[in-house]
Amino acid sequence: MSLLTFDAPRADKADVRYRLPSRATLARVALAVAAGGAWLAFAGLTAYWPDQGDWGHGSELAAAAGILGGALALAGVLGGLWPRGAARLRRSTPWLLALGLFFTLWQAATAKFAWLPQPFFPPPHALLEVFVDDWAKLWTSVVASTQLELLGFAAGAGAGFIIGVLLGCFSAFGYWVHPVMRLIGPLPSIAWLPIAFFAFPSSWSASIFLIGLTTAFPVAVLTWSGVASVNSAYYDVARTLGASRAFLVFKVAIPAALPHVFVGLFMGLGASFAVLVVAEMMGVKAGLGFYLQWSQGWAAYANMYAALLVMSLMCSGLVTLLFRVRDRLLSYQKADVQW
Structure with a gap:
């Protein structure tokens, strides 16, 4: 006024x-x-x-x-x-x-x-100097990190979703896979670094594996929990109307489990960023993690803080995008987790 x-x-x-x-x-x-x-x-x-x-x-x-x-x-x-x-x-x-x-x-x-x-x-205008004078290298690092993060996250989220659905719908699958998950899942993905860099032909593919492994575990557990928590009355009504097993999985179990799936995706995305930075520091020749290590090695702390700021904005942007997709797909439900 x-x-x-x-x-x-x-x-x-x-x-x-x-x-x-x-x-x-x-x-x-x-x-x-x-x-x-x-x-x-x-x-x-x-x-x-x-x-x-x-x-x-x-x-x-x-x-x-x-x-x-x-x-x-x-x-x-x-x-x-x-x-x-x-x-x-x-x-x-x-x-x-x-x-x-x-x-x-x-x-x-x-x-x-x-x-x-x-x-x-460094002072504020030292960071501005980095963004103005070193924007090309920063942009190349952002593109490389985004590609690596999205590939690893997509692979891990897809694998975790499939495993979670199979665990919730098929008891025989759960009999064999559940003990393996309990053994491997709680281990930090960083602990697999020596094996990953030996087993995969390049540091790029090893980094994708580590990011995917970090993402897959929470997505699988939350998807499994969502499928298992579906009200059995839904299945009874669908069977009474003549629904097949595939209909029960794709039209009843998966839609009802989507809120849990998005919680798992949110947890996996946050954890995958930590692995992304470590993986890029260990062997990848481009990316924000590599840029951080290079800045620290040359005592260019203004560049390091600029990279941290860009990384924070990138992570926050991807999480915001994930929540926008969730709000669009689950507009009929009140979200349990807010961003």
């Missing part, structure tokens, strides 16, 4: 009365102005206080922070002109204020006063 609200009575439109904003409105405006002030302070500190080291792109970062700070302050004061945008801004304003203060403190503790030892704690 704007600071002044006009209220025109129907009886006499010419009679315009001014109404003072409420305390809640003033508090929201003050919070938005404070968030803008925090980013403007960060911009001023970056632009006008001399650095204690040699880092580039400080002026570009200061300009971007100044534009953001001015826009936040202006949007807080003139929020009544766009109510929908103002509502979205209100939800994000506390975080924007906290981030502005954090970046200001980070900049002061690293580039301006050197309170933190270098090169272990």
Whole structure:
């Protein structure tokens, strides 16, 4: 809302009365102005206080922070002109204020006063320098890691889903496979590194195996649990109507087990990222894990932090995509796990 609200009575439109904003409105405006002030302070500190080291792109970062700070302050004061945008801004304003203060403190503790030892704690514009000057190598690493992760995750999820369905539907299959799962499943996939790199012809294929193994176990267990928890009345009704064994599996058991399947996929995706990084550090010649190891070897800690940030965004994006697919397929159910 704007600071002044006009209220025109129907009886006499010419009679315009001014109404003072409420305390809640003033508090929201003050919070938005404070968030803008925090980013403007960060911009001023970056632009006008001399650095204690040699880092580039400080002026570009200061300009971007100044534009953001001015826009936040202006949007807080003139929020009544766009109510929908103002509502979205209100939800994000506390975080924007906290981030502005954090970046200001980070900049002061690293580039301006050197309170933190270098090169272990680079300033914000050192990370910007990595994204601007080394974007080609970072992009190549992201593409390589995404390919490796998706191939391994797809192979493990497919195998785990099939094993889980067979375990839930066929007791003879469970008799032989369940003990093997109890023996192999709890072992960390990293423990299989020496065997995997010996058994497979390349580090690429060995990494896919390790990621798939990490994903397959939770997917198989949760799929099995979902199939086993299907109400037996569903099967009885389907058999009464003449359903075949294949119909019971594909039209009754699997649809009813899908909520459990997605929980297993979520668990497998999170665990597979840990294996992805370790596998790329051990032998793969491209990827974010390889980039992390290379950065640490050259003491390029700004590159290392930039790779960690990219990896976090990539992982969060894939998990968000998985949950969007779940919400689309299971729109008729309330999800147990939220993201």
